[in-house]
Amino acid sequence: MSIQEIKNQEITSSQGADSAIEMITIIVDGFEVSVPKGTLVIRAAEKLGIQIPRFCDHPLLDPVGACRQCLVDIEINGRKFPKPQASCTIPVEPGMVVNTQLTSPVAEKAQKGVMELLLINHPLDCPVCDKGGECPLQNQAMSNGGGESRYEGVKRTFEKPINISSQVLLDRERCILCARCTRFSEQIAGDPFITLNERGALQQVGIYEKEPFQSYFSGNTVQICPVGALTGASYRFRARPFDLVSTPSACEHCASGCDMRVDVRRGKTLRRLAGDDSTVNEEWSCDKGRWAFKYEHRDRLTSPLIRNESGELVEASWPEALAHAAHGLSINRAAVLVGGRSTIEDAYGYSKFARIALNTNDIDFRSRTSSDEERNFLAALLLGKSVTYLDIDKADQVILLGFEPEEESPIIFLRIFKQVRKRGLKVSALAPFTSRGNEKLKATVIKNVGNEVEDISKFALTNRSVILVGERLAEVSGALTAALKLAEQSGAKLAWIPRRAGERGALEAGAIGNLLPGARQVADPKARQDIERAWGSGPLPTQTGLSTDQILDALHKGEIEALLVGGVDPGDISASAIDGLRKAFVVSLEIRNSAMSEVADVVLPVAAVVEKSGSFLDWQGRARKFEAAVTNSLHRSDVRILSILADEIGRPINLGTVEKAAKELASFGDGSSDQKSALASLSADQAKIKEPGKNQAILTSWRLLLDNGSLQEHEPNLAGTAHPCVAVISDDRANRLGVVDGDLIKISNSNGEIILPLQIGDIDPRAIWIPRNSENSRPLLALKSATHSLVSVVKA
């Protein structure tokens, strides 16, 4: 189960097995077609290849019949509807005979009439409209409209365009009132911040005055708008569809594993659209995946850098930089930190490089807290059955442990929300407070900071339940073990959801101290022999490697003197990480200038995701392959550079191309069978937190989807829809401090302070919650602690 490709066919067949589907046969334009009961006429016609024009109809939204463009002639058992009917709202019935515009002059005339009316108030500004060239209205006016308009009056005009959020622009003149955007916001995202106002010719999409359109999914409304009424601010007037070269790609931001489409013009990404993968993201994506890509072309490294005698980084040639890096890594005891954003092939490159070129198991992909318990938990997790989005669809209950889906893996949020809306799926969460995401999921929130381990064992689950464990649960010692035990006892499915796209892949590639590629245990001599044979190498290091925290400790103590890092922000690990790095010889593989460049001795530029091929393993353990969208880039993938560096050291890893790395990794298969030793080594003690005093609180935090993340830089429109950066405290505490919503409070400990506006929320009265990596709130740097520590809270 190391890399699982889930085939669409299997899924449809397994769904089919759940219930026998009744088929209904109807006649469309003289052809018979059999479709499942409940299918809409418009989709039955699609099955025959007959396209009925439409605007409001969308397969993933509830039918509404708003645009009236899909009118067809219908008769049932010989009785004819007196007027043409909207085929997007009528389900098939036995004995139905449908005549579309192809065979019925009545339907054709009706459609032309509707089109003429839709175009009466639609401005003729196609030349300046972003949708021009890929516009369903343009296309269908050509294919199904009348040739000329008989309308000679003055068109209705509105002010254009208006911002409904910093990233979505609304041109009300162009709107044809199909209600796709409002239905999406309400039915799919659960953020009903836009609605149709007014009536008649003045009907328009509007926002609530008091609540801004701050949805993480607003970009989808731009993609599904059938005219140019909603456009994205960052793509405005940038290109025409015929300029763009589209490449299917994968999203590099989180572990949801979305299918994306990247549109490139002259070697530059201009926009990204959600791809269509019904087993993962359906047709949606979050705004971060859609708009956070400007990092690709800002402050990129173009040549290798070497730190000279005077301590400055200067440009160097590749041979010079590689020789310098190889020398530094081979004469010192070295370790590897992989970041968590690598493709599986790159992670495999790091993994093999550490074992062969550096002869060490000191490698870790976690640039965050990194407990041994988590490492053992992950090893044990790989033995279990994999969990997929479809298990969420079928679950009787979903438990969220240390996991805030809307912020940390938005597509999982959409999936759960869909089931909550459709069949009232029961959701429970273990969290410090009822966040907006939890409210939307109608989740039962267990708010008991400091007693997580105890609470986890209290859940009553069945074998159809799904436990979703976020990476933050590792911050509570004993909690992961408790979750694993809960899953074993109840038979519920357990999934681990890291925040970053590359973590699951790095785990399978063995970029961690206790595992070798293919989920083999380092401690198992037979597993080591397997790998030695496959690599044709000498004996591999036998000692289980250090974790990220331990590597940094060793750097401080001088036990490790050299470090190879691939895209790590030291500020993600701890406030003091940078000091340890200063002491060591650091070789950094980076796409841009970063905090790591300040301490690196050699910086080697590598390719960004659009410039390379590879694959990301999502939280399901399913690989999404992608090819380079920018094909003429001079940058190379990490694995290729590691291979050259290993040659330079004199211990080759022979991974010259991404394809070779992928093939070699796939050949290992699954080595995790019959290893049950991992569980035994887990401990289940939770460190007790002292009860907070009068002006004290237990600090809790997580990262917001839109925050100070380095891949979101240079995109102010996107940042404009970030959730407000506030500290959440209980009603009780607010009364005690004598403060109200919006007042500033000071959160401090002996290391520093953070001042934030407050928001009163449904939170554990002993706790306080703040964002982990937002503009004014970076607790890991300011307070040297991000969670589960005591802080004092006073009015600022």
Added chain:
Amino acid sequence: MNNESNSNELEPLNRAERESHEVIDNGPSGFASQLKGFWVTFRTMFKKVNTVQYPEVKEATAPRFHGRHQLNRHPDGLEKCIGCELCAWACPADAIYVEGADNSEGERFSPGERYGKVYQINYLRCVFCGLCIEACPTRALTMTNEYELADDQRQKLIFEKEDLLAPLRAGMLLPPHPMYPDADDQTYYRGEVPGASPLQENIAEPNK
């Protein structure tokens, strides 16, 4: 005849050989025929000369000759180009590159929302077919009669927007500047803007 009888027995002569034989066989000779040839030359000496001493002397082209393109302006100096890329779309030689951008109140180059920020025509590729002119929805792009489009460097033959923009005439203001008072893009397209108003000039000052 001789040739034909030979060809029955031997390899047939190829065309060049046959023709050279014919010239030798049939070519006229003598002073009279030479005089006849030189008479054409002599007679032409007294005809009106068509040759012009280019580049010292230049003749006007036909009025609708397809020459270098020009990006036109509205009477007040704002650009007509809205950056829609329809010219680039129509171009069969892929010679035109356009990037659109937003007009803002502080920096306006054309009436309406959009203007052409980057506009390039590659005269190494252009075939002067004029399809771009037909595609232009605002009559921003037209062709002049200028035909002197040769240079010694390939880069110089990619014309930028500055090279293509029509010169400022009397009554025009150099953009960016605001629209004519109380006018909108529709007014401009209907040709109702007479020329720059002093009000535009006042506001245009700080932008320069």
